[in-house]
Amino acid sequence: MAETITDVVYPEELEFFVQSLREFRLEQIGNRQWMECHEFVIKLSQQATLEATMNREEVVKECLILHSKLKVLVHEAYSVFVWKTKVLPLLLEMEANPPAMFMIYTVLFHEGAVISLLEIALFHQHGCEALEDSAADLVDYCALGMSQLIGLVSMGYHEKYTKVDVDESILSELERIKRDLIYKIGLRCISILNYMVDKLDVMSLSVGKRMVTVHDVPCLLSEVLHFKPWLRKTDKGYQKYIDEKWKNVVGDEFLKVTKIEAQTWFCLRQILFNENVMRNYEITEFRQRELAKCQGLLFDPILDQLPPLAELKHYLCTLQVSGSGKQSKNMQNLLLEEVPQIKEKIIKDADEYGGFIQVAEDQAEVFLTSKKENIFEMAKRLNDAYNTDLLAEVEAVLDKKDEEVSDDNALKKCISCKKDAEKRCARCLSVYYCSRDCQVENWPVHKQYCQTTTQASAK
Structure with missing residues (x-):
């Protein structure tokens, strides 16, 4: 199956696509040059995902690093973030129901595609090295993305179904899509931060220091672990977020740690066990x-x-009974520290242009257009860029590797004796038992997990 999937970006195109990536100012978002660059980003993201999924040589990642484009990707992620928070609300004040709403969605999806490329590139050490002075900016972005994720989950976002309603208003649809993207980008931010923490030794000392002195990443990770954004409870049981979609999990499947959950734990472990970083982290009460x-x-x-x-658990147990503030005496003062500049420069350039209001007024022709010929032309170009057939093929391969467990056809096994079972634990609904005897026998093992899971669901 894997061999039948063709490339999205052919070798003769790759170099041109990557070299064409560049930084855009806020007022340029949505113009013809930006749209062309967006097409390249989408195709490169699809190709990079294909290479990673199929275990192929990661030529997209190598090409991005070779041509020093990771800093460009960080800039573009911030550019869209500033645009959607500062310019988009002004556009919607001018026209609450834009005829070309898909153009707004295109800008929002651009941020997700850029972050996807960064996640793939930063899995490797030389990817983190290639960030250079944009590493501090990316730390800020990831901390912000994780904070937004925590806020979203704390309001019960992931416990709700987001089925498309054909009668949904345009603004309601926009808010739904924005929330979905905040959720997905937030999870990718955890992954990116994990890769960066794991490779802090190849980056500036100020990057690790910024993680703990400015953003308190350890406590941020603690919040993520307690809110469990990868787990949700439905009427039929539990689901986990695996391969970018929710899957039903029962029996042993429920106990399996998801990729993003493991990354969160390892990120916390790595940062707490990094002596250079912890010199700058005062353990307050x-x-x-x-x-x-x-x-x-x-x-x-x-x-x-x-x-x-297990080593982390021992550390946390020790921390619970130890005093606080011991690290403060060893605080490390750096003579030269990298200061994030990308977001500030984007805002400064917008101010010099005339402010966000001026940007919105000049972009009205693009995002609020009612000319059918313009809308048709842009829609056709975007349809060609979003290769839905390829995405379906890749998804089929992933499903084959890790088939979704369904309540209707999954074989339920007793968590204790592994025989076929029909009855579930009445409290957490996550494990199966074939008999009362097996449930009583397994309760000492299951008790802590059951109580923890039930308490998390009740929050």
Whole structure:
């Protein structure tokens, strides 16, 4: 199956696509040059995903690094973020129901595609090295993305279904899509931050220091672990977010740690065990309580799958009974620190242009257009760029590798004796038992996990 999937970007196109990537000012978003660059980003993102999924040589990643385009990607992610928070509201004040709404969606999706490319590139050490002075900017972006994710999940976003309603208003649809993208980008930010923390030794010391002194990343990760954005409870049981979609999980499948959950744990472990970083992190009473409570989430099924976390649990147990503020005496003052500049420069350039209002007024012709010929032309170009057939093929391969467990056809196994089972734990609905005897026998093992899961669902 994997061999039948053709490339989205052919070798003779790759170099041109990558070299064409460049930074755009806010007022340029949506123009013809930006649209062309967006097409390249979408195709490169699809090709990079294909290469990673099919375990092929990652030529897109190598080409991006070779031509120093990672900083451009960080700039473009910030550019869209500033645009959607500062310019988009002004456009919607001018016209609440834009005829070419898909143009607005295109800009929003651009941010997701850019972050996807960065995630793939930063998996490798030389990707993190290639960030150079944009690493501090990316730390800020990821911390912001994680904070937005926590806010979204705390309001119960991931517990709700987001089915498309044909009668949904345009503004309601826009808000739904924005929330969906905040959720997906937030998860990718965890992944990116994990890669960066793992490779701090090849980046400036100020990058690690910024993580703990400006953003308090350890406590941020603690919040993510407690809100569990990768898990949700439905009427039929539990679902986990795997391969960018929600999948039903029952029995042993429920106990399996998802990729993003593992990345969150390892990110916390790596940053707490990094001596250079922790010299700048004062363990206050608040931080002591916040971090120590994570030990209650490290039950045996997780430790069995991720053995290195046993060391983290020991550290957290020690932290719970130790004093606070011990690290403050060793605070490290750097003579030269990298200061994020990308977001500030984007805003400064917009101010010099005439401000966000001027940007919105000049972009009205693009985003609020009612000319059918313009709308048709842009829609055709975007349809060609979004290769839905390829995405369907890749999804089929992923499904084959890790088939979704369905309540209707999945074979339920007793968590204790592994025989066929029909009845579930009445409290957490996540594990199956074939008999009352097996449930009673397994309760000492299942108790802590059941209580933790039930409490998390009740929040």
